[in-house]
Amino acid sequence: MMLTGMHVAIIGGDARQLEVIRKLVELDAKLSLVGFDQLAHHFTGAVKLPIDEVDFPDLDAIILPVHGTTLDGKVNSVFAQEPIPFTEEIVKRTAQRCTIYSGISNSYLDELVRKTERKHVQLFARDDVAIYNSIPTAEGTVMMVIQHTDFTIHGSRVAVLGLGRVGMTVARTFAALGAKVKVGARRSEHLARITEMGLVPFHLNDLEKEVRDIDVCINTIPHLIVTASVIAKMPAHTLIIDLASKPGGTDFRYAEKRGVKAILAPGLPGIVAPKTAGQIIANVLAQLLYEDWQKREENKR
Structure with missing residues (x-):
């Protein structure tokens, strides 16, 4: 199961997102990391970028933190000094195929995906x-x-x-x-x-x-x-x-x-066992991204 050629943006988050990055790097995805400027660790195949430098039309998926966004449209990151704006204008720059992933949602994020008509997957809604x-x-x-x-x-x-x-x-x-x-x-x-x-x-x-x-x-x-x-x-x-x-x-x-x-x-998993909690998210995300990628490759044939 490889994700070679798939372009994913990971925007903000906490220690759990590091496990997601590790997993997707291992699967050979191309990663754009936004809100990780204070993270000392370097991941081969992952590039740290400010949000306005991301190649949004090329993205296949956007991964938000577990809590998604704030109610005023920002994404928090423990690895950045400032929250990252996540607006309708940004999402509209992505291709229709781009799927947004988060743990949970809120009224702002619900409205955003409705207006932009992008697929949104809430991981914590899954059994x-x-x-x-x-x-x-x-x-x-x-x-x-x-x-x-x-x-x-x-x-x-x-x-x-x-x-x-x-x-x-x-x-x-x-x-x-x-x-x-x-x-x-x-x-x-x-x-x-x-x-x-x-x-x-x-x-x-x-x-x-x-x-x-x-x-x-x-x-x-x-x-x-x-x-x-x-x-x-x-x-x-x-x-x-x-x-x-x-x-x-x-x-x-x-x-x-x-x-x-x-x-x-x-939110106890992220507090008491961020590594395990991150691996849970990473494994399910990897499977979902792979299924998406496979469908797209089949449609090209």
Whole structure:
């Protein structure tokens, strides 16, 4: 699987993007790196450029950071002093074949790809990426629980809210460490799966009753579910870790008022294991780029 002849621009990002660069260099893609001027490392086959010097008509793909853009159309990079502008004018300079990749999207990016009619792939919407990412997420959650409690995970009472791709891995991880894990869900098939996993299921309608005796509450649901009335029923020592994307699913204002420690912790893979998180993104990106490249080569024949 080689990408010889494919031209990709990587715009901004953090340490995870370095794994993407390494992988694509290995596959012989031609890379234009924007927002990497403070990166000391040199990659053979990759050229650092300011955004106005990129050969946009020649691009086959643009890779944005996990978070895509800001709401005012900038791309952040830990390897540059200033954010990089990512405008409609820039995207319109690319050929129609150019695909834009990011982890997630927002209203600005959605509108941009709509206006420019470019294909946009959100990697974190894919099941494979989310499942792979749930592993460093679960490890990071263990780290946070250890840091912010004065008791062992073994023997502690843990409630995990949601049995999605992250919730399942988190519940299994804490159970493997000896915690007494119960999992809240709504769908009957999720409640059945929780039972099959050897854990205790409960319906989220009963959340207020179920939190009365817990030590740790781990939320994975991106809606306000850990409300003031739920927090009011928790023991004062309960630690809440919210893994949902911002703004999370917890009433943080009330938690602070009541003295319950509540931590919003999205994006743990990039914090606790940037190398692994980067390799996850790089491997999936390489596969997607290759499939795209193959289709184009076949169409030329």
